[in-house]
Amino acid sequence: MRLLKLLTLFLFLCVGIQHANPLTWLPCLFSDYIVQINNEGARDVQLLKRSSILQFGELGDSPVNPRSITFLVIVSKLDLRYYLKDVEADLVDCDIHRSNTKDVDVNWPGQTPHEYNCWFTITLTHTKGLFTVSGVLRYPCERPPSGQQDLTNWPAIEDRQTLITKVVVIMKTQTPTVTTGLGFQKKLHCQFAVDHKRPNVSVQWYQLYHGERRNLFGHDSHSGESQGKGVDPRKLAGGDLSYTLPFTEVKHAGTYVCSVSVFPLSSSLEISLQIQESPQVSLSVGPTLTLQDGELKKVVCAAENYYPLDVDIAWYEQDLASSGQRVGAPLPKALDNVLLSSHKNNMDKTYSLSGFFYLQASHTRSGNQFTCTVSHQSLRMPIKKSFVLIVEEPTSWFFVLTVCSVLVILLFVLYFMLRQLHQARKYSLRKKPY
Numbered sequence: 001m002r003l004l005k006l007l008t009l010f011l012f013l014c015v016g017i018q019h020a021n022p023l024t025w026l027p028c029l030f031s032d033y034i035v036q037i038n039n040e041g042a043r044d045v046q047l048l049k050r051s052s053i054l055q056f057g058e059l060g061d062s063p064v065n066p067r068s069i070t071f072l073v074i075v076s077k078l079d080l081r082y083y084l085k086d087v088e089a090d091l092v093d094c095d096i097h098r099s100n101t102k103d104v105d106v107n108w109p110g111q112t113p114h115e116y117n118c119w120f121t122i123t124l125t126h127t128k129g130l131f132t133v134s135g136v137l138r139y140p141c142e143r144p145p146s147g148q149q150d151l152t153n154w155p156a157i158e159d160r161q162t163l164i165t166k167v168v169v170i171m172k173t174q175t176p177t178v179t180t181g182l183g184f185q186k187k188l189h190c191q192f193a194v195d196h197k198r199p200n201v202s203v204q205w206y207q208l209y210h211g212e213r214r215n216l217f218g219h220d221s222h223s224g225e226s227q228g229k230g231v232d233p234r235k236l237a238g239g240d241l242s243y244t245l246p247f248t249e250v251k252h253a254g255t256y257v258c259s260v261s262v263f264p265l266s267s268s269l270e271i272s273l274q275i276q277e278s279p280q281v282s283l284s285v286g287p288t289l290t291l292q293d294g295e296l297k298k299v300v301c302a303a304e305n306y307y308p309l310d311v312d313i314a315w316y317e318q319d320l321a322s323s324g325q326r327v328g329a330p331l332p333k334a335l336d337n338v339l340l341s342s343h344k345n346n347m348d349k350t351y352s353l354s355g356f357f358y359l360q361a362s363h364t365r366s367g368n369q370f371t372c373t374v375s376h377q378s379l380r381m382p383i384k385k386s387f388v389l390i391v392e393e394p395t396s397w398f399f400v401l402t403v404c405s406v407l408v409i410l411l412f413v414l415y416f417m418l419r420q421l422h423q424a425r426k427y428s429l430r431k432k433p434y
Helices: 002-014 080-084 233-238 397-430
Strands: 025-037 043-057 069-074 092-099 116-126 132-141 162-173 177-180 186-188 191-194 201-209 212-220 226-228 243-245 254-262 265-275 280-283 288-292 296-306 312-319 351-360 368-375 383-392
Touching (some): 043 092, 080 132, 280 383, 312 351
Parallel strands (some): 069 162
Antiparallel strands (some): 186 243, 280 296
């Protein structure tokens, strides 16, 4: 699809078309239906992507590229360019589709009595995710044969045809993708407008999560009734349909749909809400670990309370003495004896995981630094926790035995001297005349 857009832009440059206003026109991809009759006499409907132009102007304006399909959006009560102000044309992706009203034809306000309406949906997406605009275009067209009022029976659109259209419904979100942690208040922006006053409008919010649909809010302007919470009903009259989550939880992740219906038309926007909670990393040892030569110690690096699931834990060892060399300093060596525990599901739907290894102390590793590195999509940079190993000589059994023997002898001598002192004191007391 992007290749078609690039080819379209290149064609315009080749024919010398220039435009000072980036919103004078936009290259678009038009999803059209081609109907053919197969050998059995049945209709074969195929979807065809065609390059086209979305041009803004007045009735009677010439197309900027006569060789292309042109959707000329003339001035009406809704100005599509208002929702695209201060945006460069090359930062907007444009898609146009035929829209099916399920064989329903109504007299739209402003149309002549003999007009029949063909509808197109348009989606304008900012390439850097700043906004998404969705709308409906009304195009007066020929009435299809009776009983065959589906979009595949519309008159074919020629390669150089110009379609005079008006915007009748428009929607915009400035939050097409929202990323947040747990426990935050988040506002999902959605605004809409209709080209006539006091239409019978039904608006709705619902969430799609793990294949299930959960209705969040609904309001019908005809009855004045509302269901659900999260939208300020007082702002609906001004076209503000924004939805507020007061406290984000893991269950709130998913796709949110903001929908507007004006019979027989409907338009919607999808907003992706992603929950990302950074892991809390800790080690089972302090900054310095002292072991005796030959001693075996289990060292654990724990990553706790993160979301979503995928996390990477790795251990590295580095000789600090040689790491300070300007030339030829060895890189940290990844340990290959690291084991991972199974994921733990926490009460708040977050996860925990630990990576551990058994450290065999030796004098050759004394002074080395061991670093646990935890990577997760919520982190710009991995979290690192380190400790330094200090290896001591094991205590000699002969030395211990000698010290114990000396202590026993000293205790025996002390006991003997105290006993002699006690007996001498008793003897001196018996010699006194009183």
